[in-house]
Amino acid sequence: MSENYLILGAGGGIANALARTLKGQGAQVFLAGRNQAKIESIAQELNSPFLIIDGTDFTQVEQAVTTATETLGGLDGAANLIGSVLLKPAHLTSAQEWTGVLHTNLSSAFALVRAASTRLRPEGGSVVLMSSAAAEIGLSNHEAIAAAKGGIEALVRSAATTYASKNLRFNAIAPGLVQTSLTERVWNQPKAAEMSRSLHPLGRFGTVEEVARAIQFLLSPQQSWITGQVLGVDGGLGKLKSLARPQ
Numbered sequence: 001m002s003e004n005y006l007i008l009g010a011g012g013g014i015a016n017a018l019a020r021t022l023k024g025q026g027a028q029v030f031l032a033g034r035n036q037a038k039i040e041s042i043a044q045e046l047n048s049p050f051l052i053i054d055g056t057d058f059t060q061v062e063q064a065v066t067t068a069t070e071t072l073g074g075l076d077g078a079a080n081l082i083g084s085v086l087l088k089p090a091h092l093t094s095a096q097e098w099t100g101v102l103h104t105n106l107s108s109a110f111a112l113v114r115a116a117s118t119r120l121r122p123e124g125g126s127v128v129l130m131s132s133a134a135a136e137i138g139l140s141n142h143e144a145i146a147a148a149k150g151g152i153e154a155l156v157r158s159a160a161t162t163y164a165s166k167n168l169r170f171n172a173i174a175p176g177l178v179q180t181s182l183t184e185r186v187w188n189q190p191k192a193a194e195m196s197r198s199l200h201p202l203g204r205f206g207t208v209e210e211v212a213r214a215i216q217f218l219l220s221p222q223q224s225w226i227t228g229q230v231l232g233v234d235g236g237l238g239k240l241k242s243l244a245r246p247q
């Protein structure tokens with residue numbers, strides 16, 4: 001029997017890589033997200049079922065989990081790849097921007113936890129959420145997104161405890177800078193890119209495939225004893241102090 005997974009935010013850069021990685025290992029994937037053209041494109045490429053949803057809406061996320069379960073014949077796990085970024089100091093952040101960052105990142109993660117906790121296979125399953133290295137270290141102008149991602153890390157630990165008796169695992173990945181459309185304004189500007197790259201002790205940005213493989217690792221039933229963890233996939237950004245690298 002193949003493993004079945006739901007990906008929320010499936011039109012995004014890391015989500016596309018995750019869908020290809022999971023399909024490549026023989027799993028079935030159900031794709032959900034809001035951008036019809038992007039979702040249809042990856043769904044067609046992988047011959048996978050999909051649903052267009054707003055991931056901040058609890059009812060629509062429930063519908064995605066239920067439809068994925070019915071369509072695939074049970075669900076082994078789900079990952080939330082929905083996200084946004086806002087690089088502004090707190091005093092320049094409007095109430096609307098703050099609410100937007102919280103809803104897109106934290107509410108979508110919470111919506112998946114509440115829907116998946118009663119709908120994954122009775123024998124157990126795995127949920128993976130996306131944090132960020134910005135929740136671990138203080139990065140300037142990251143107040144709103146760091147708060148939202150910090151909330152996701154706390155959510156993972158509580159949910160992992162609550163649902164451990166049902167054999168449901170909850171973990172998060174905390175990436176450093178990965179080159180996707182989300183971060184284009186940094187990696188596409190030479191000065192900003194160099195500054196950001198220098199913060200990563202391994203001296204480079206991450207790839208979508210590197211993050212996708214880490215998500216796949218945590219989703220897999222082979223990792224049946226890992227729960228409540230935040231895994232940094234970040235070139236050392238979250239935990240290490242970077243010194244100038246010898247050229």
Ligand SMILES: NC(=O)c1ccc[n+]([C@@H]2O[C@H](COP(=O)([O-])OP(=O)(O)OC[C@H]3O[C@@H](n4cnc5c(N)ncnc54)[C@H](OP(=O)(O)O)[C@@H]3O)[C@@H](O)[C@H]2O)c1
Pocket residue numbers: 008009010011012013014015033034035038053054055056080081082083084104130131132133174175176177178179180181182183
């Ligand atoms: N890239 C990085 O450096 C980095 C670093 C740390 C954490 N992360 C996290 O990793 C995850 C994936 O990021 P990514 O780099 O792959 O970004 P991405 O390519 O921009 O993907 C994010 C996806 O979220 C979707 N989305 C946003 N709001 C939504 C909503 N309300 N309902 C449904 N879908 C919604 C976007 O849809 P649209 O296409 O319609 O915009 C987009 O497809 C995010 O949680 C992000 O915060 C990324």
